[in-house]
Amino acid sequence: MANSDSSDGKLKRRDVLKLGTAAAAGFVARGVMAETPQKMPALPVNPKTPEAMPTRNLGKTGFQVGIFSLGGQAAIQEANNFDVAVPLIEKALDLGVNYVDTSARYGGVEDRWSEQYFGEVMKSRRSEVFLATKSHDRTRDGSLKLLERSLELLKTDHIDLWQMHALSRPEQVEEAFAPGGAIEAFVEARDQGIVRTLGISGHADPDVLIDAIERFPFDCLLLALNAADPFHLSFKEKLLPLAVEREMGIIGMKIPARGLILSSWKTPDDPDSRFGKTVPGTLNMREAMRYVLSLPVSTVIVGCDDIPQLEENIEIARSFNPMNETQLAELEKRAEPVHKQSLFFRRWKA
Numbered sequence: 001m002a003n004s005d006s007s008d009g010k011l012k013r014r015d016v017l018k019l020g021t022a023a024a025a026g027f028v029a030r031g032v033m034a035e036t037p038q039k040m041p042a043l044p045v046n047p048k049t050p051e052a053m054p055t056r057n058l059g060k061t062g063f064q065v066g067i068f069s070l071g072g073q074a075a076i077q078e079a080n081n082f083d084v085a086v087p088l089i090e091k092a093l094d095l096g097v098n099y100v101d102t103s104a105r106y107g108g109v110e111d112r113w114s115e116q117y118f119g120e121v122m123k124s125r126r127s128e129v130f131l132a133t134k135s136h137d138r139t140r141d142g143s144l145k146l147l148e149r150s151l152e153l154l155k156t157d158h159i160d161l162w163q164m165h166a167l168s169r170p171e172q173v174e175e176a177f178a179p180g181g182a183i184e185a186f187v188e189a190r191d192q193g194i195v196r197t198l199g200i201s202g203h204a205d206p207d208v209l210i211d212a213i214e215r216f217p218f219d220c221l222l223l224a225l226n227a228a229d230p231f232h233l234s235f236k237e238k239l240l241p242l243a244v245e246r247e248m249g250i251i252g253m254k255i256p257a258r259g260l261i262l263s264s265w266k267t268p269d270d271p272d273s274r275f276g277k278t279v280p281g282t283l284n285m286r287e288a289m290r291y292v293l294s295l296p297v298s299t300v301i302v303g304c305d306d307i308p309q310l311e312e313n314i315e316i317a318r319s320f321n322p323m324n325e326t327q328l329a330e331l332e333k334r335a336e337p338v339h340k341q342s343l344f345f346r347r348w349k350a
Contacts, residue, residue, distance in 0.1 A: 038193030040158060044098065046128040052096025053317040058298045059249030061197050061219055063130055063160075065099045065299045068289075068317035070310070071253065072102030072114040074303030079107065084306070085117035091307050093121070093128050095314050101222070101251070101301045102154075103134040103165055104146045115153035123155045131156065132222075132251075134165035134201060135182060138175040143185035147194070161220055161249075162186060162195040164212070168204035168347065173212050183216060203254065203345035206239040213242060220249035222301075226257055227283060227291040227328075227335040228342035236295065244296050252292045252300040254345060257281075261288055261335060261342040278341045282334045289316050291331050294323040 043063050049055060055064040070076075070092045076085045089100070100118060107113025115133065122131065133150050135143040151157065164182060167173055176182040189195040199220030202209045209223065221243045229236045243250050259265045261281040268275065283291075292300050304310040323331070335342060 038191065040193055040196050041127075044127050044129050044131075044160065046093060046096060046098035048094070048096040049098045050096075053314065054320060056298045057249075058099075058130070059219060060247045061249055063249075065130060065249070066096060066317065067293055067299050067320060068097065068313055069099035069101060069251070069299045069301045070097050071301040071303035072100065072106045072118060074305050076102075076117050076303060077107035077114040079111065079113055081113065082117065082120065085113075086120045088304060088307060088310060089118060089121045090125075092304075092310055092314075093125055095311070097314070098128065099130040099132070099251075099299055099301070101132045101253075103136070104150055105134070105136050105165065109136075112149070112153055115150055119153045119155040126156050130160045132161035132163060132199070132220075133159055134163040135185070136165040138164075138172055138182050140180050140182060140184040140188075143182045144189070147185065147189060151194070158194055158196065159189075160196045161199050162189060162197075163199040163201050163220070163222060165201055166204075167200055167202045167208050167212055170208055170211065173208060173215070176212075177215055197249075199249070201253075204347040205233055206235045206237070209235075209239055210242060213246065213248075217246070218248065220251060222251045222253055224254035224345050225252045225292050225295070225297070226255050226261055226288060226342055227331045228257070228261060228339035230332055231336055231339040232343050232348075233346045240295065250297045252295070252297045253302075255292050255300050255302055256285060256288050257342040257344065260344065261338060275341060275344060279338065281338050281342065283331060285312065286316050287331055289313065290320065290323055291328060293317075293320055294328060 049066045053066045053068055055066055058065045075081060075088055102114045102118050104112060135146045137143045137146055164176060186198050190198055197219035199218050199222060200209060200212050201222035203224040223235050223239060225235055256262050260275060260278060261283050263281050263284060265281045267278050289300060302313055
């Protein structure tokens with residue numbers, strides 16, 4: 001991959017923050033209408049993916065994504081963890097993973113360890129993976145600053161999917177779509193050939209994400225989804241069908257709910273644990289993944305602690321066969337007793 005300074009027709013990385021206020025005003029005036037995008041590099045190809053696991057369309061992006069993808073948390077966001085995180089990412093690509101997900105927030109907003117670790121691998125293997133990262137800033141200028149740093153840390157001149165991170169409240173959507181809001185940065189970056197596709201992510205409230213999708217034709221949706229979903233602010237009920245109708249790439253996350261839905265969960269000794277009082281879950285990892293993969297998602301992202309965990313998840317994906325409605329309902333019934341801890345990321349207070 002050539003560096004950004006030698007890429008004709010693309011905005012150079014050092015110029016990301018020089019996009020003018022006149023351009024921003026133009027986006028407001030025309031209602032954030034997209035211009036003809038600059039040419040992007042070819043879609044990434046990991047030749048090992050088709051034999052490693054089933055693939056699905058990532059919406060209308062033209063990309064065939066493996067049904068298991070690597071999330072940038074767990075070991076891949078811990079501080080000073082290069083010796084574990086980098087080999088873990090390398091192994092994922094070796095085993096056929098062709099989509100990886102990180103964020104400007106993972107591993108701390110200053111150090112951004114997750115993007116650092118992925119960058120070490122992207123130096124030599126950028127063309128093998130669909131690379132996704134996120135902006136948690138709701139303003140144009142703040143988002144562009146985050147993007148500039150993401151490009152530097154990830155050691156690339158383009159991002160395949162840039163997402164508005166963790167839209168949780170209506171006022172965040174209002175801010176992102178107001179004059180000078182984040183949506184201006186997203187459209188500018190796409191039209192300048194820095195970003196291939198645009199997306200949103202959320203954990204807390206389906207109505208917030210529905211509002212954003214109805215305002216703008218995002219390419220992808222990253223949503224928190226597991227077998228406990230029907231029991232509080234269900235994403236499966238209204239949000240998922242809307243994303244399918246819009247032909248979005250749909251990426252599932254929080255499949256094991258940080259382990260809280262799994263029977264292997266060990267309740268913390270610390271009474272001040274961020275998860276509060278918890279009990280062992282009721283599903284195993286195969287059941288948790290099969291549940292979500294039996295829904296109309298493109299892929300699931302899971303963070304891994306080590307290579308054996310990664311290998312287990314890829315084996316589950318390789319041998320996947322879909323559940324029927326009766327089987328899905330049975331897993332939901334089993335998850336109901338632990339639904340509060342399994343949906344810890346949802347909005348529980350007004």
